[in-house]
Amino acid sequence: MPFKSIYYSERFLKIIFGFSLFMVLVMGGIAYKHIRQLSRSTADVQHNYEVHLELEKLLSALKDAESGKRGFIISRDSTFLEPLLLSSLELDKNMEHLKFLTKDNPEQQKNIAELKAKIVKSLDIFKKTLDLAATDNLNSPEFIAGFREGRQTMNSVRFKIIEMTTHESDVLGTSKEKSSKNISNTPMLLYYVLILSLLILLLTYLQNSKNLKVLKEKNELLETFKKSTTQSEIISKHGNWIWHIEENTFEYSDNLYRLLGEEPQSFEANLANYMDFVHPDDVDKLTEQVNKMMENEDLPFIHYRIIQKNGSIKHFKAYGKLLIDSDGHKKILGTTADITDEIENYRLIEKRNLELERSNKELSSFNYVASHDLQEPLRKIQTFLSRLEEKEQDHLSNNGKVYIERIKSSSTRMRSLIDDLLQFSRTNRSEEALEDSNINILLETAKHDLVEIISDKRARISSDFIPSMKVIPFQIKQLFLNLMSNSLKYSRELTAPVITITYSQTKASDLPKIKYSKHNLYHTITVKDNGIGFDQDYAEKIFILFNRLHNKNEYSGTGIGLSICKKIVENHNGYITAEGDINNGSIFTIYLPLS
The missing domain is CATH 1.20.1330 (f41 fragment of flagellin, N-terminal domain)
Structure with missing residues (x-):
C-alpha cells in the first residue's frame, strides 16, 4: 500500500x-x-x-x-x-x-x-x-x-x-x-x-481537521445524492426498502409510501401494514415469497398487485439482495418498482401485434387476389385486344388503332406493375432462412434471365470472384437481376452498355453515413455502369417505392425495382448506396455483413 x-x-x-x-x-x-x-x-x-x-x-x-x-x-x-x-x-x-x-x-x-x-x-x-x-x-x-x-x-x-x-x-x-x-x-x-x-x-x-473537512464535503455530497435518489425514485416510480435480518425490522423509503398512495412515513414499516395494500388474489403468493426470503435470505424478482385506498390497482415488481456490512450484520436491500405502465404498454403491444397479424393476413389475401383475380381479367383484356386486331384491323379507323395501341401499352404496364408489386411483397417477408450460397452462380443465373436484352444491346458484363455468403438465394438473384436490368434500361443511345461488378471487404468504421454497426466487417459488392446516370441530389429518392426520375414515355418501368433492391439488402442487415453522374453512369454499392 x-x-x-x-x-x-x-x-x-x-x-x-x-x-x-x-x-x-x-x-x-x-x-x-x-x-x-x-x-x-x-x-x-x-x-x-x-x-x-x-x-x-x-x-x-x-x-x-x-x-x-x-x-x-x-x-x-x-x-x-x-x-x-x-x-x-x-x-x-x-x-x-x-x-x-x-x-x-x-x-x-x-x-x-x-x-x-x-x-x-x-x-x-x-x-x-x-x-x-x-x-x-x-x-x-x-x-x-x-x-x-x-x-x-x-x-x-x-x-x-x-x-x-x-x-x-x-x-x-x-x-x-x-x-x-x-x-x-x-x-x-x-x-x-x-x-x-x-x-x-x-x-x-x-x-483530523482535513478529514473532517473531507467528511463534511462527503456528507454534503451524500445529502445531494440522497435528494437525487429521491427524485430518481419519483421519476422512475420505484421505492427502496431494507430488512434488518437480526433485528427483524424494516425501513421503507419515502417514495415506497407514495407508490402505495400514502404520505411518506405515515405508518410503521412492517410486513403486516404492507400486506394490507396487497391485492387479495396475490396475498398468498407474496406471503410465500416473503417466507422464502426470510428462510433463504434472498429475494428473486417477484410480481404482485396492490390496491391503493382510492381503489387504483397497481402492478409491482420487487427484488432483494443480501448485504453483510463490515461488522457482520446482515440486511437485505430491496427495490420495489411500479410497472403498471409497462403492463399496460405490453398489453397495447399485444393488441397492435394482433392488428399487424391481421393486416399481414389481409396483405396475403391481397397478394392472392393480385396474382390470380386481378391478372385473370387483364389476360382477357389482352386476349380480346389481340382478336380485335386480327379480325377488325381493316375496319378500324386510325383513331381506333391508336386507342387499341394505348390500351395494349396500359395493360402491359399494368401487368408489369402487378408483377413488381408481387415481387416487392415477396421480398418484404424475410422469414426465409439464410443459406450458405455460391454468389457467383446466383449472378450467372440472373445474367441468363437477361440474355436476350444483353444480346440485343451488345452489353459487356464483367465480374470479380465473389466468396460464398449466408444469404436468401432467390432474393440475391433478384438483387443482381434488378441492378443489371436497371443499368441496361438506362444505357446511353449508340453506346454499348458496360457493367462492371467488383468485390472487396470494408470495415464498419469506413462505411459511409453509418454511425453505428454491430458488425465489424462487411462484404462490399459494387455494380458500376456507363449509362445515363442521374443527379446525385436524387441518390436517396431513387430507392423510394414508385419514385421515377424519368417520364414513363422515355423509359419503361414501374419505379419499384430499386425499392426491391433496398428491401433485399435490408433483409440481410446490410446497406445500399447509389452514386450518379449525368451521362457518366452510376455506381450501386452493396454492403452485406461478414458473418
Whole structure:
C-alpha cells in the first residue's frame, strides 16, 4: 500500500494519536522517576546529615568525658565526673541510633562494631586511670601507661569516626553526582519528548481537521445524492426498502409510501401494514415469497398487485439482495418498482401485434387476389385486344388503332406493375432462412434471365470472384437481376452498355453515413455502369417505392425495382448506396455483413 494511502487512513491516525498519548505517559513516567530520584537524593542527604550528627554527638560525648577526666585529675573536684556519667548513657543511645541509621550499609555496620569496641576499650581505660587518680597514684607507671593508652585509644576512636564520616561523605558525593547527572539530562530529554509529542499531536490534529473537512464535503455530497435518489425514485416510480435480518425490522423509503398512495412515513414499516395494500388474489403468493426470503435470505424478482385506498390497482415488481456490512450484520436491500405502465404498454403491444397479424393476413389475401383475380381479367383484356386486331384491323379507323395501341401499352404496364408489386411483397417477408450460397452462380443465373436484352444491346458484363455468403438465394438473384436490368434500361443511345461488378471487404468504421454497426466487417459488392446516370441530389429518392426520375414515355418501368433492391439488402442487415453522374453512369454499392 502506498505511504500516502496509509497516511490518510483512519487506522494510521489512530496509531499516531495513541503513540502521542504513549509519549505523554512516558514523559510523565520519566518525570515521576526523576522526582523520585530527587526525593531519594534529599533523603540521602538527610540520612547523611543524621549520621554525621550522631557521629559528632558521639565524638563530642567522648571529648566531654575526656575533659571531665582531666579536670577531675587536676582539681580533684568530683563535679568534673558528671559529664563522664552522662556521656556513658548518651554513647549507648548514639550507638543504637547509628546502628539503625546504617542498617542498609554493611560497611558502616562493620565500622560501628569496630567503633563500639574502641569506645568500650576507651571507657575501660578511663575507669582504670580514674581509679588510679582517686588513690593519688598519678606518678605511678601504671597511671602514666594507662593515660597514654587512653589518649591513643581516644585517637583511634576519633580516626574511626573521621573514617565513617568520610565514607558517608563519599556515598553522599556519589549519590549527588549521579543525581546531578540525571537532573541535568532530564530537562533536555523531557523537552525533546514534549516537542516530539506536540508535533505528532499537531500532525494528527491537522489531518483530523482535513478529514473532517473531507467528511463534511462527503456528507454534503451524500445529502445531494440522497435528494437525487429521491427524485430518481419519483421519476422512475420505484421505492427502496431494507430488512434488518437480526433485528427483524424494516425501513421503507419515502417514495415506497407514495407508490402505495400514502404520505411518506405515515405508518410503521412492517410486513403486516404492507400486506394490507396487497391485492387479495396475490396475498398468498407474496406471503410465500416473503417466507422464502426470510428462510433463504434472498429475494428473486417477484410480481404482485396492490390496491391503493382510492381503489387504483397497481402492478409491482420487487427484488432483494443480501448485504453483510463490515461488522457482520446482515440486511437485505430491496427495490420495489411500479410497472403498471409497462403492463399496460405490453398489453397495447399485444393488441397492435394482433392488428399487424391481421393486416399481414389481409396483405396475403391481397397478394392472392393480385396474382390470380386481378391478372385473370387483364389476360382477357389482352386476349380480346389481340382478336380485335386480327379480325377488325381493316375496319378500324386510325383513331381506333391508336386507342387499341394505348390500351395494349396500359395493360402491359399494368401487368408489369402487378408483377413488381408481387415481387416487392415477396421480398418484404424475410422469414426465409439464410443459406450458405455460391454468389457467383446466383449472378450467372440472373445474367441468363437477361440474355436476350444483353444480346440485343451488345452489353459487356464483367465480374470479380465473389466468396460464398449466408444469404436468401432467390432474393440475391433478384438483387443482381434488378441492378443489371436497371443499368441496361438506362444505357446511353449508340453506346454499348458496360457493367462492371467488383468485390472487396470494408470495415464498419469506413462505411459511409453509418454511425453505428454491430458488425465489424462487411462484404462490399459494387455494380458500376456507363449509362445515363442521374443527379446525385436524387441518390436517396431513387430507392423510394414508385419514385421515377424519368417520364414513363422515355423509359419503361414501374419505379419499384430499386425499392426491391433496398428491401433485399435490408433483409440481410446490410446497406445500399447509389452514386450518379449525368451521362457518366452510376455506381450501386452493396454492403452485406461478414458473418
